[in-house]
Amino acid sequence: MKRKINDSIRKLDKTCLPNWYEIPLAGAILSEGSEDYExxxxxxxxxxxxxxxxxxxxxxWLFCPEMAIKVTGGKMAGINASLCKGCGVCANECPREGAMTMVEGGEYRDCKV
Amino acid sequence: MALNLKELSQREPLFTGGARLCVGCPAPMIVKQVLYAAPHNPIVVNPTCCLEVSSAVFPYSSWKVPYYHNAFENAAAVASGIERAVVALKKRGRLARDKEFDIIVIGGDGGTYDIGLQALSGMLERGHRCLYVCYDNGAYMNTGIQRSGATPYGAWTTTSHVGPAQKGKQQPRKDIVQIAAAHGAYAANASLHAWRDLMRKVQTALNYDGPSFINVQAPCPRGWRFPSSKTVEIARLGTECCFYPLYEVTDGGKKWIINHTPRRKLPVEDYLRPQGRFAHFFQKGNEYLIEEFQRQVDERWEHLLKLAEMS
Amino acid sequence: MRKKIGLTGDGAAAEAMRQIDPEVVAVYPITPQTEIVERFAEFVAEGLVQTELINVESEHSALSACCGSSMAGVRTMTCTSAQGLALMHEMLYIAAGNRLPIVMVNVNRTLSAPINIHNDQSDSLGSRDAGWIQLYCENPQEVYDTVIQAVRIAEDHQVMLPVMVCLDGFIVSHNMEPVELLDDGEVKEFIGEFKPRLNLLDTERPITAGNLTLPEYFFEHKYAQVYALEQSKEKIEEVGREFGDRFGRRYGLVEGYKLDDAEIAVITLGSMAGTARVAVDALRGEGIKAGLLKMRCYRPFPVQELAGALKNIRAAAVMEKAVSPGAPGPAVFSDIIAALYRQSVRINLISYVAGLGGRDVPVKSIHRVYEHLQKVAASGEPDRILNYLDLRGWE
Incomplete structure (x- = not known):
């Protein structure tokens, strides 16, 4: 229910753009996060x-600017490859040697981050 | 509320990924900390800035809280209006008295130190219960690194160039926290690397019965010219050399408290060297720039120590 | 209980605001608007309103705070004049683009330089493209009635646009006339409760408003706003009609005076209409078929209504208190030409810029305009289209 408004605009975004009468009042949208913007x-x-x-x-997790560190039950659970921009802050700030390292190449989608 | 990462990480983030900010941008690190620390229902007012043009791009919003952007120079006035609307509704019994909102402005230094200063002063003087958070990256980054009132002495920007006739910005930074404190507001200097300190300050501000202002050091990889992985590290250096000390002013501008005294105060070179905007400081014949920068930092730090001692 | 009392235009606006009792008023003093904010501040102090009055540090912040409170879903009002309106200019567009139903009373005063606190309409006419509804008032009674109607118009769910209620500085704002006030309860009932369409305080459905809107969406967003302003004409008429049915004073988009059989006519806005009416009566006494068309609503522009009212006129003069330097003609004149062209109405039309910076526009000067019109009507073509009334060295 909550995602309805933005979704309808976004679907159009991908196929055909909305007409003027389909723009929501004042262009206001629901605050529902932008994780789907990869x-x-x-x-x-x-x-x-x-x-x-x-x-x-x-x-x-604290410093990742993209909220790309996945945490489940208070434990580190991996990296969200569709969001991570590869800034390297995580590796730079990681207090434990070898727990997080940066490597060259984005390898988007099929990478094993 | 406990400031414990394990617990915080299990709460729904109120600012999400998918924002179109530069790689390694400090703004979301600050936004995340501010929103996790907010004890009530946060409403965010954003002046025009990097954060705004990257996080609220129709039809995408990186926010999960009510969010309003109006213009560049007026966020504090917009927040004032929202705050009074809440009061008005409660007065008329159309909003439950126990429904609390945290009205938070999050703006860059251009919109705070410079063009937005009048509106900020008005908000602080009138005593609105709003928190104004400045993510201070020391220049107009949204328009491409132009000098602002927050740009440090000697720094290169695209409007304070380095050449034979001029070596970067000619003036020191404006002391915005002192300006805010002079209004009797709760005012603080914080830095994104010192997350416990920042989040505690946000909580103090939002529980404070009056207006509040928190200036947060926000190293910008693009504008300061350092690798994107060093955002937090540079912030740490800024604080450890006392260029960006952590302190707060309470009791209506009377009590100055230093929240962190470096065990070993680093020389400013350690902070300046990794940043391309200060590269000319390290060229032959420009040593005086480092000395002058150090002198200014020392002078301010000593002054701060005195203020803390006096109060 | 309805009552009739002596009020200035500013006093009438303040009285209407007291009865409307908006949740938030953010305002900054400026001559000749100040009397409104002073009076309203008295109402606050006396507890006659529950309004949260924000005494901001500038007009820029006044309208900014109004945007905040309006986006938070509460009824919001402000007032200003001249330099104040100019300082608000940026936010005028934002309030309209964000579809915020703010009601603003603008007491018309000329824009500096040279600095002058007196009346003309260069402030609000200069803001004509900001996307606000603009209604002009002739006297304190109209100010009172229009401010009340403005709330209903702005907050209509199909409209959702800010409304500027304009009255001429000093001439209307500081002159006392008898004004019939409605009962407080009647006003409350007429305006009803504000039901916002956008509400920042709704934490169940948090909104993101004021988005960056890139080229692929901007045009459509803007047109939606343009369309709403166009459509608001119907609402303005409907509310004016309902006001008339309930309280006896009916309002429309334009108001003709002895226009039906008129051969020559003056078209104007605001207080000049009152003066022109006196001239029309005198001319009618001489058997001259003179008429008057008062534009109450300038934005949205009443294209059909205006062209329809003028189609049988032989010569008309647009009298306006503003000048558009370097333009082919002053603003209202140019708009009327466009409206007549659109409706294929071809009449002889001349322009008179008058009363700049508070220069008095007496009946005898308006007589000279009608004399000019008689010549134009007789010759069938205007000798001079652009004219400046009572400008020394011009004739």
């Missing part, structure tokens, strides 16, 4: 997570 394609480097070394301190 910024992962910007990536030229990617973080590689080493689960064995990781202590789930969540510093990477």
């Amino acid at each position: 910024t992962g394609s910007w990536r030229t480097r990617r973080p590689v997570w080493n689960k064995e070394e990781c202590t789930s301190c969540l510093i990477c």
Whole structure:
């Protein structure tokens, strides 16, 4: 229910753009997040997570500007490849050697981040 | 509310990915901390800035809270109106008295130090219960790195160039926190790397019975010319050399509290060297720029120590 | 209980605002509007309204705060004049683009330089493309009635646009006339409760408003706003009609005076209509078929209504208190030409710029305009199209 308004505009966005009478009042939309706008394609480097070394301190989660660090039950659970822009802040801030490292190449979609 | 990453990470983020900010941008790191710390229902007012043009792009919104952008220079006035609307509705019994909102402005330094200063002053003087958070990246980054009142002394920008006749910005930064504190508001200087400190300040501000202002150091990889992975690291250096100290002003502008005293105060070179905007500081014959920068930092830090001591 | 009391135009606006009792008023003092904010501040102090009055630090912030409160879903009003309106200019477009039903009373005063606090309409006419509904008032009674109607018009769910109620500085704002006030309850009932379409305080359905809108959507967004303004004509008429049915004073988009059989006519806005009416009566006494067309609604422009009212006129003069330097003609004149052209009405039309910076426009000067019109009607073509009334060195 909540996603209805924005979805209808976005569907049109992909096929045909909305007519003027389909624009919502004042162009206001629901605040429902933009995770479906994939910024992962910007990536030229990617973080590689080493689960064995990781202590789930969540510093990477805290500083990741793309909210691309997946956490389940308070534990680090991986990287959202469709959002990660490859800035490298996670690896730079990771207090544990070898838990997060940056490697060259974005390898969008099929990467094993 | 406990400031515990394990717990926070299990809450729904109120600002999501998919924003079109530059790689390594500090703004979402700050937004995330501010929104996680907000104790009530946050409403965000955003002046025109990098964050706005990247997070609210029709038909996409990176926000999960009510969000309003109006113009560049008036966010504090817009927030004032929202705050009074809440009061008006409660007065007339059309909104439950216990329904609390955190009205938060999040703006860049251009919209805060410069063009938005009048509206900010008005908001603080009238005593609206709003929190104004400035993500201070020290230049007009949205339009492409032009100098602002927040640009540090000597820094290169696209309107304070480095050449034989001029070495970057000729003036020091404006002390915005002191200006805010002079209004009797809760005012603080914070930095995105010191997350506990920042989030505690946000909570203090939002529980404060009056207006509040928090200036947050926001190193910009693009404008400051450093690799995108170093955003947090540069912030840490800024604080550890006392260029960007962590402090707060409470009791209506009377009590100055230093929240962090570096164990070993780093020389400003450590902060300046990794940043391309200060590259000319390290060219032969320009050593005086480093000395002058150090002198200014020391002077301000000493002044801050005195203020803290006095109050 | 309805009552008739002496009120200035500013006083009448303030009285209407008291009865409307909006949730938020954000305002900054400026001559000749100040009397409104002073009076309203008294109402606040006396507890006669529940309004949250924000005494902002500039007109820029006045309209900005209004945008905030209106987007938070509450009834919002402000007032200003001249430089204040100019300082609001940026936000005028934003309030309209964000579809915020703010009601603003603008007390018309000339724009600096040279600095002058007196009346002309260059402030609001200069804001004609901001996307606001603009209604012009001739006297304090019209100010009172129009401010009340403006709330209904702005907040209509098909309209959702800001309304500017304009009255001439000093001439209307500071002159006292008898005004019939409605009962507080009648006003409350007439305006009803504001039901916002956008509401920042709705945390169940949080909205993102004021988005960056890129080229692929901007044009459509803008046209939706243009369309709403066009369509608001019907609502303005409907509300004016209903007001008349309930309270005895009916309002429309344009108002003709002895126009039905007129051969020559003056078209004007605001207080000049009152003066022109006196001239018309005198001319009629001499057997001259003179008429008057008062434009109450300038935006949206009443194209059909205006052209229809003028189609049998032989010569007409547009009298306006503003000048458009370098333009082919002043604003209202140019708009009327476009309207007549669109409706294929071909009449002899001349322009008179009058009363700039508070220059008095007395009956005898308006007589000279009608004399000019008689010549044009007789010769069948205008000798001079652009004219400046009572400008020394011009004739």
